[in-house]
Amino acid sequence: MRLVLYTGKGGVGKTTTAAATAVCAAQRGRRTLVASADAAHSLGDVFEKKLGPQPSELAPRLHAVEIDARAEMARHWGRIRSFLVDLLQHQGVEAVVAEELALLPGAEELTTLLAVEAFARTRDYDLLVVDCAPTDAALRLITLPDIAHRALRVLLPLARAVAGVAVPIARALVSMPLPDSAVFRDADRLLYRELRALQKRVTAPTTSARIVVTPERMVIEEARRTYTELSLFEVGCDAVVMNRLLPSTAAVEPFFREWARIEEERLREVAELFAPVPVLRAPLQDDEVTGLERLAAHGRRIFERVEPDALLSRAPRVRFDRHGENYRAVIPLPNAEPGRLDVVKIDDELTITTGPRRRCLKLPRRIVPLDVVSAKIEGPSLVVCFARAAAGGP
Ligand SMILES: Nc1ncnc2c1ncn2[C@@H]1O[C@H](COP(=O)(O)OP(=O)(O)OP(=O)(O)O)[C@@H](O)[C@H]1O
Ligand SMILES: [Mg+2]
Known part of the structure; x- marks a missing residue:
């Protein structure tokens, strides 16, 4: 149908x-x-x-x-x-x-x-x-x-x-x-x-x-x-x-x-x-x-x-690619305006806001412990990179 x-x-x-x-x-x-x-x-x-x-x-x-x-x-x-x-x-x-x-x-x-x-x-x-x-x-x-x-x-x-x-x-x-x-x-x-x-x-x-x-x-x-x-x-x-x-x-x-x-x-x-x-x-x-x-x-x-x-x-669908230890989410988002875009990871979800709409994307299990290291528009997609949080600190 x-x-x-x-x-x-x-x-x-x-x-x-x-x-x-x-x-x-x-x-x-x-x-x-x-x-x-x-x-x-x-x-x-x-x-x-x-x-x-x-x-x-x-x-x-x-x-x-x-x-x-x-x-x-x-x-x-x-x-x-x-x-x-x-x-x-x-x-x-x-x-x-x-x-x-x-x-x-x-x-x-x-x-x-x-x-x-x-x-x-x-x-x-x-x-x-x-x-x-x-x-x-x-x-x-x-x-x-x-x-x-x-x-x-x-x-x-x-x-x-x-x-x-x-x-x-x-x-x-x-x-x-x-x-x-x-x-x-x-x-x-x-x-x-x-x-x-x-x-x-x-x-x-x-x-x-x-x-x-x-x-x-x-x-x-x-x-x-x-x-x-x-x-x-x-x-x-x-x-x-x-x-x-x-x-x-x-x-x-x-x-x-x-x-x-x-x-x-x-x-x-x-x-x-x-x-x-x-x-x-x-x-x-x-x-x-x-x-x-x-x-x-x-x-x-x-x-x-x-x-x-x-x-x-x-x-095209949302896609998750692996790059060694790190992962990349490719989210189709044609014509997205970077100024209206906000990306945040909370627990096991990636929250993407564009203007008045918000989508919470459930992340695959392997990505949950990783941090978002970058999020940018590449052509018709939003590409979010995930990597393990840098060890160390004060
Ligand atoms: N290609 C066209 N040629 C001539 N008249 C048209 C054409 N397309 C729509 N109309 C006329 O324009 C008017 C509005 O069309 P229609 O009701 O389909 O719009 P709509 O987008 O559904 O409007 P609404 O947002 O109010 O629901 C109608 O009177 C319709 O007959
Ligand atoms: Mg109508």
Whole structure:
């Protein structure tokens, strides 16, 4: 099963491109599901059909769905959430406010991903296309399993240990609501089964993110950062789609000739920035791209030379090399800005921060006793060298 996630800055054409990809793939024989993971669903508008949380068949082999994160959340987080609401209310927080406060950060994104994973597991489809929310929310979505898994791995045993000792005593002494074993069971299920499965799915070689851009500087700049951050979390990006490119006939007009020249320049720039990831070209259409027919025509133009579900570029993985007694980690981090980068080794983990994102990379056992002696950008990678701490001292 192939999973393709479309992201990019607001309004660049993510939903249109995701829908066109799905229509094209279905017409070329793939059993396809396109899912909207953006709370501001517009997939239905693009298809000119009302969509719901259950897949609707729009054409042979083509299904579409709008994931209802709120409804899914009740199913996955019900018990943990109602415990938090009870607890807050007991502390004198008004019911309505308690409901708001108990909205766990990240829960909505996580729930959306769980729904994606459930569809991926059905084996009913060859291709699952996900229309994500604009960049920031999409990155939160994609990087969340890694972050949540880490947080829960630390917090859960701690909470369980405290509850194991304190709950029986406390139950006799105070009237405060206390977590029961069902709350822990839910959290365990989330940690050990679902988060792990999600993490595996988003970093699988069959999963790719595709970044949609328009030939505008700010859009390209944001895409460049997205590419770096996706790489940090080992999510492969297999294509960039440059949308709204002027038709070649437009260059006849002197006014558009200048636009066409700038576009060519931006196309070259994007090709260089993202190399070896290919840039697919999507033309500016003469009207909004809605309805099956227009989407199919648009998809045919984007995928003139490649298949919509093909793995268009293979992302390099984190690699550890040995050099005698010392080791080197080569972490793909294309376009990383050294000024926004921070690398620290804490115990058995290497923490890499680039701008707002942080990844904690578990180190192989042999590297754990070594110290970081250098960390620098070499081409598209961050190279971190490890060596035994110098003996001696005062
Ligand atoms: N190549 C194109 N030619 C003409 N119109 C386009 C093209 N691509 C997108 N559009 C139009 O631009 C508008 C925005 O597109 P779309 O909804 O796909 O963007 P989006 O990135 O999903 O936006 P949002 O960030 O709001 O989710 C829509 O009206 C769509 O029909
Ligand atoms: Mg959209």
